Each structure stands twice: as C-alpha cells, then as structure tokens.
Amino acid sequence: MRLFFRILLLLSLIPVVAACSSKRPSAATAQQADGSSILYGHQDDLVYGHTWVVTDVENDDLSRSDVKDVAGRYPAVVGFDLGGIELGDPCNLDGVPFDLMRRAALKHIERGGTVTFSWHPRNPFTGGDAWDVTSDQVVVSILDGGEKHETFMVWLQRAADFLASLGDVPVIFRPWHENLGSWFWWGGKLCTADQYKALFRLTHDYFVKERGLTNLLWCYSPNGPVSAEEYLSRYPGDDYVDYLGTDIYEYVGPLGLEAAGRHFASQVREMLATLKELGEEHGKRWCLSETGLESLKDPHWWDEVLYPAIQGSGITYVLSWRNAHDKPEHFYAPWKGFENEEDFRQFAGHDDIVLL
Numbered sequence: 001m002r003l004f005f006r007i008l009l010l011l012s013l014i015p016v017v018a019a020c021s022s023k024r025p026s027a028a029t030a031q032q033a034d035g036s037s038i039l040y041g042h043q044d045d046l047v048y049g050h051t052w053v054v055t056d057v058e059n060d061d062l063s064r065s066d067v068k069d070v071a072g073r074y075p076a077v078v079g080f081d082l083g084g085i086e087l088g089d090p091c092n093l094d095g096v097p098f099d100l101m102r103r104a105a106l107k108h109i110e111r112g113g114t115v116t117f118s119w120h121p122r123n124p125f126t127g128g129d130a131w132d133v134t135s136d137q138v139v140v141s142i143l144d145g146g147e148k149h150e151t152f153m154v155w156l157q158r159a160a161d162f163l164a165s166l167g168d169v170p171v172i173f174r175p176w177h178e179n180l181g182s183w184f185w186w187g188g189k190l191c192t193a194d195q196y197k198a199l200f201r202l203t204h205d206y207f208v209k210e211r212g213l214t215n216l217l218w219c220y221s222p223n224g225p226v227s228a229e230e231y232l233s234r235y236p237g238d239d240y241v242d243y244l245g246t247d248i249y250e251y252v253g254p255l256g257l258e259a260a261g262r263h264f265a266s267q268v269r270e271m272l273a274t275l276k277e278l279g280e281e282h283g284k285r286w287c288l289s290e291t292g293l294e295s296l297k298d299p300h301w302w303d304e305v306l307y308p309a310i311q312g313s314g315i316t317y318v319l320s321w322r323n324a325h326d327k328p329e330h331f332y333a334p335w336k337g338f339e340n341e342e343d344f345r346q347f348a349g350h351d352d353i354v355l356l
C-alpha cells in the first residue's frame with residue numbers, strides 16, 4: 001500500500017518536473033547566452049524612468065524600474081552612456097551622476113544582469129557636442145600625430161578610469177556607434193574608413209593594452225539596415241570586436257503606423273539575418289544594440305512588430321532606448337499607466353525573451 005502511494009506521489013510530480021525543465025531560460029548574462037533566447041535590455045533603466053529620477057546618489061536602493069513596474073522583473077540588460085566623462089563632468093549628458101551610474105551598473109551585475117556602455121563624447125575639435133558635424137577634420141585631428149591627439153588621449157584616460165572603477169566584471173562597451181550615418185562627428189561622411197578603423201583600434205588598444213581592461217566586450221554597432229559589404233566597410237577587425245551590433249529605430253513619418261511597422265520589421269529581420277551570417281563567419285555574437293519607436297505610438301508594437309522581427313534571429317540581446325524623465329514624449333520602454341503595458345507583458349512572456 002505504501003509503495004502504491006509512493007508511486008502515485010512520483011507520478012504526480014512528473015508534470016512539475018516537466019514544467020520546471022521547460023521553464024524560461026534563466027541565464028540573464030550575455031556571456032551565457034547561446035542564441036536560443038534573447039535578453040531584453042533598457043537604457044538607463046535603474047536611474048530614472050518616465051516620471052521619476054533617482055536623486056539620492058549614495059543611498060537609493062536602485063529597486064525602481066519602469067520595466068519592472070510593468071512586467072514584474074528587471075530588464076536582463078541595462079545600458080548607460082558615458083557622454084561627459086571625457087571632460088571630467090560629474091554627470092553624463094542626460095544628467096546621470098557617474099557615481100550613481102557606477103553603483104547602478106554594479107547592482108545590476110550583482111542581480112545577475114548584463115551592463116552595456118555607449119558613449120556620446122563631445123567634439124574634441126570644435127568643442128561642440130557629439131552631434132556637431134560641422135568639421136570633417138575631427139577624427140584625423142585626434143589620431144596619432146593630429147593636433148588634438150593629446151587632448152583626446154586624456155579623454156580616453158578619463159573614460160578608462162571610470163570603466164576601471166567597476167572592477168573586473170565583464171561589461172559590453174559600444175563606442176563610435178551609428179558610424180555609417182553622418183550625424184556624429186565620427187560618422188560616414190566625416191572621416192575615411194581607415195580613419196574610423198584607426199579611431200576604434202586606438203580606443204581598443206589604449207583600453208586593453210595600456211590600461212589592462214580585459215573585461216570589456218567590444219561591440220561594433222553601425223546604424224542599420226545596411227548591406228554586409230557596407231557593414232564591413234568600417235569594421236575594425238576581428239581582433240577588436242566581440243559583438244556585431246546594429247541600431248535600428250522605427251520612424252512613422254508619412255507611411256502611417258501600420259506600414260511603418262511592417263517596414264521596420266522587415267528592415268530588422270534582414271539586418272539581423274546579415275549579422276547572423278557575419279557572426280557565424282567571424283565567430284562573433286550579434287545583437288540589436290539599440291531600437292525603439294519613440295512614444296510607443298503603436299499599442300501593439302512589442303508583441304506584433306518587434307517580437308516577430310527578432311524571433312529566431314539568434315541575437316544575444318535587444319536594447320530599447322531611454323524613458324527620459326524630463327522630456328515627456330521621449331520614451332521607448334513601457335511605464336506603469338501607459339496604454340501598452342499588456343502588450344509589453346505579452347512580449348516579455350515569451351519563452352525566448354529573458355528578463356531578470
């Protein structure tokens with residue numbers, strides 16, 4: 001009789017065991033990802049959201065997150081931007097104190113997540129911002145032998161100091177992004193391909209060889225969509241890159257929502273298929289390093305536009321841009337009270353989408 005009950009008990013456990021083994025992947029760090037699931041990421045997630053901003057730099061417990069407010073979990077990836085570090089500013093270009101950024105990055109890693117850093121440095125030649133494209137002499141001026149080389153090396157030193165202050169944790173570093181467009185001073189029309197490659201390699205070699213920052217995973221992330229040939233035209237080389245990324249946003253414009261969504265999804269699918277081919281060929285991971293639809297105008301964007309566009313693409317992660325607390329229209333991730341909360345929960349509920 002006792003044996004009979006034991007057998008019954010064992011049989012009743014089978015569905016539980018089966019459910020556990022088929023549960024969503026728990027690996028939330030990019031280093032563990034194998035391409036079968038996609039880490040979801042959000043820029044600046046822990047330091048501000050659509051209606052709030054952390055003000056207590058030293059003591060805030062960094063538990064707030066627009067994504068968590070909506071989906072119950074933190075994003076698996078959090079992005080931060082180093083713009084401003086080059087001049088020794090206490091806060092980055094979006095007002096995030098670097099001391100807070102450091103604490104938030106480490107907290108996120110402690111929770112099991114992945115951190116990625118972009119960088120919108122000022123223009124070292126004109127003194128303008130990253131978007132100052134009035135001169136095509138900037139990159140050449142900061143390379144070895146250029147008149148701004150020494151200044152630029154100090155900028156690199158300050159960025160490296162910040163990254164070194166994180167300790168030995170692996171983080172994804174994504175400098176000189178969207179370089180095939182011409183809206184940043186390192187963009188396509190502002191320097192030659194050789195100058196761009198030299199800039200990337202100079203940054204890499206200073207960080208890795210001179211500063212010993214071997215914990216950085218380097219992401220090359222041109223704006224997409226572009227052909228494989230164009231993508232590689234400024235690729236610094238396999239020795240300098242770990243992740244093949246691309247930044248692609250949806251713009252509605254005159255197309256209207258539905259057609260813009262279809263257009264964006266097909267651009268993403270095509271570009272990610274190109275990255276898959278290149279990734280397999282070059283032995284690199286690939287990712288959708290920035291994406292979004294400003295103001296999330298489409299109530300079904302997450303589950304009906306983005307998800308089908310990235311599903312099965314093999315990307316390690318997808319990162320949506322920031323929810324600015326001081327520009328009401330400038331948000332890309334969900335927030336509590338906004339109409340597409342449920343849409344995001346459906347997206348985040350897929351077995352192959354990973355949150356923390």
Ligand code: BMA
Nearest residue numbers: 081083093094120321322330
């Ligand atoms: C842009 C916008 C800007 C911001 C910059 C760097 O896409 O979000 O408001 O300053 O990124 O984060």
